[in-house]
Amino acid sequence: MTARAGTAGELVPLAERIGWMLGCRALFVGMLFALWRATGHTHVPALLWAGAGWLAGTALATLPYWTRRTGTGSGPKGAVVALTVGLLGDGVLLIGAWYLLGGLDGPVGYLIVLHEVAVTLLASFRTGTKLAMWYSLLALIVVEAIDARVLDAGPMPSTTLSRLLLYLTVLWVSVLATAGFAAVNERELRRRRYDSEVLRRFGVTLTDGHSPATVSEQLARFPRDELLAHRAVVVVAPAPDGDEPAAPGHAVVVEPTGGGRPVRLHAEAVGSGVLARAIGSGTTTLTARLEPAAGDAWLAELLPGARNLVVVPFGLDQATGALVVEHGRGGRYRSRRVERRMVTTLEQATLHGSLAIGRALLVDRIRAAADRDGLTRLANRGRFDAALAAAFDRAAAGGTGFALIMIDLDHFKRLNDNHGHLVGDQVLRTAARSIAQSCREGDLAARYGGEEFAVIVDGADEEVAVGVAARVHQSIRSADGPVPVTASIGVGVYPGHGATPVEVIKAADAALYRAKESGRDRIVLAGSPAAEPDLPPVDAGVAA
Structure with a gap:
């Protein structure tokens, strides 16, 4: 004693x-x-x-x-x-x-x-x-x-x-x-x-993770910190959200030095190789080495020369994925025998971690739904106002600029009267998809109100903004919707057309008004005259 x-x-x-x-x-x-x-x-x-x-x-x-x-x-x-x-x-x-x-x-x-x-x-x-x-x-x-x-x-x-x-x-x-x-x-x-x-400590740590990537890194660190694993990877592939396509997947790699490295998930990573076998069977899979020719090329690139791997899969309504742990690589990792106790602990940690990842993804979806227009699935007005203020703060702090593109579907009220509101809703959804597909990565497309849309083009000057507006204009005209439509577009740029977000909105709105007054179906840059569109006309009878 x-x-x-x-x-x-x-x-x-x-x-x-x-x-x-x-x-x-x-x-x-x-x-x-x-x-x-x-x-x-x-x-x-x-x-x-x-x-x-x-x-x-x-x-x-x-x-x-x-x-x-x-x-x-x-x-x-x-x-x-x-x-x-x-x-x-x-x-x-x-x-x-x-x-x-x-x-x-x-x-x-x-x-x-x-x-x-x-x-x-x-x-x-x-x-x-x-x-x-x-x-x-x-x-x-x-x-x-x-x-x-x-x-x-x-x-x-x-x-x-x-x-x-x-x-x-x-x-x-x-x-x-x-x-x-x-x-x-x-x-x-x-x-x-x-x-x-x-x-228990790991479960407490998970409460500090507020994003899927953060929770994934915490899960990847667990075998390294607590079970003396050599390297670890967490792979997360979000599931589609109803009619919405699945969000981009991600992976987090924890190296022997202990640093976490985020990686964008390859589209085919979980569809082949050892990841596909483990996720498909829903059971822990042990493998001596990765086979790039058999579908493990992406994972082998993340873990070059990996040996003695334990792949613990998880499947939730929000996502599927796996924890991949490399066990026993020389030095203080002399033991290459994977104990059942280690596998059981990894499975329990993966269960806790996957539930936390699912909660984080669900919170992200709820937040996204709160910021999204229910009909068009673009950002709503509240999200637009916040993004515009953030773009202004970045531009003012960095001495750069941003552009605002205002879009109005031509003769939309007449279209509703002639074809009904169901067709009108479908036209709005089609136009929204066209606008979103025409934007650059990092741009924000939003439904501003009614048949009006807005695009915030971050870090853009007049030339870039007009180029984006031209793609949006052409995409709406050529969209395969129930009824052909055209759009009038006004473009305002900070700081040339306004020193505040409100002034930029007024400049873009005034340019949109001039586009409509000048015959519609065209783009007008604030402070510039309205030009005739160099485009074939849309069948006015159908559009009406």
């Missing part, structure tokens, strides 16, 4: 072990009384009454620690001392009974072995071996005292040193066998407790 017993690191709290040892002591004292009676003795010797008193005394000695559990009393050091002294006293009591009841020819020798096994299991295997040493010492003292005629040989006349050594050998074999069994089980319990603790 040490002073550290009873701390948070102990598998069994010190208070519980004290309770078990008190119960064991009471049992053995009762058995001594029963053996004394069974051997025909009527007079109870002082030794047995001392044993009863010893039981009460050790119980009282540990009372302060028991009261400490309810908020009073002293700390565990006194209880450790009381428990240690109690076990030493148990040895004196049982050796005394062993002497009185015939030594090696009596039944108490069996009680001593049972007491040793009980202490080894209930206290600790270290305590059991120390107590065995104490029993051996006391027994040798008794035998030597008999030989020296200090003690009367009457109670144990046939005990010799050779028989005693044989008995002590049996005692030590019993103790060491029990200690070995206890050590193996304690090691396994400590491993399980460690695994449970690291999974």
Whole structure:
């Protein structure tokens, strides 16, 4: 026993072990009384009454620690001392009974072995071996005292040193066998407790992740930090959101140095090779190496020369993916055997991590839905206002510019009157797709209101803005919708056409008004005259 017993690191709290040892002591004292009676003795010797008193005394000695559990009393050091002294006293009591009841020819020798096994299991295997040493010492003292005629040989006349050594050998074999069994089980319990603790800490860490990429990196770091894996990759492929196409997937690679590296997911990465097999079967897959020719080329590029891989898949409504762990690559990673315990821990961590990734994706979708127009699936007016303010702040801080393109579908009210609102809704959806496909990556297309749309072209000058507007104009004209439509477009650029977002909106809106006043179906740059479109006319009868 040490002073550290009873701390948070102990598998069994010190208070519980004290309770078990008190119960064991009471049992053995009762058995001594029963053996004394069974051997025909009527007079109870002082030794047995001392044993009863010893039981009460050790119980009282540990009372302060028991009261400490309810908020009073002293700390565990006194209880450790009381428990240690109690076990030493148990040895004196049982050796005394062993002497009185015939030594090696009596039944108490069996009680001593049972007491040793009980202490080894209930206290600790270290305590059991120390107590065995104490029993051996006391027994040798008794035998030597008999030989020296200090003690009367009457109670144990046939005990010799050779028989005693044989008995002590049996005692030590019993103790060491029990200690070995206890050590193996304690090691396994400590491993399980460690695994449970690291999974608990990992679960707490996941609460700090507010984006799918952040949670993915936390999951990829887990095997590296807690299980001493060499490298790890988390692959996430979002599922389609209703009618919306799936968002771009991502992967996070954690290198031996511990750094996390985000990677854009290749379109075919989860559709072939070991990732496809693991995700398709839904079970953990072990593979000695990657086969680029068999569909693992993308993963092999992320993990060049990878060996001994564990692929733990996950599947949710929001996404599918996998945690890929490379285990055992030289140095302190000498062991190449993938333990079942490691696989189980990885599976549990992947379960926790995938649920957190799913929640983060769901939050992203909810946020996106809140910022999206329900009919056209473009950004709504609130998202547009926020994006315009952000574009202005970036341009003002960086000394750059941005452009605003205002788009109005020509004769849309007439189209609704002639063809009905269902057709009008379909025309709006078709136009929205055309606008979104014509924008550059990073541009924001939004429904401004009714049949009006707006595009924020970040970091653009007049030439770039007019080029984007021309693509939008042509795309709307050539769209394969229920009814052909055209659009009038006005373009305003910061800072040339306004020093604030409001002024840029007014400039683009004024340019749009001039485009409509000049005959529609054209693009007008703020501050420039309206030009005739160099485009074939759309069938006005159909458009009407």
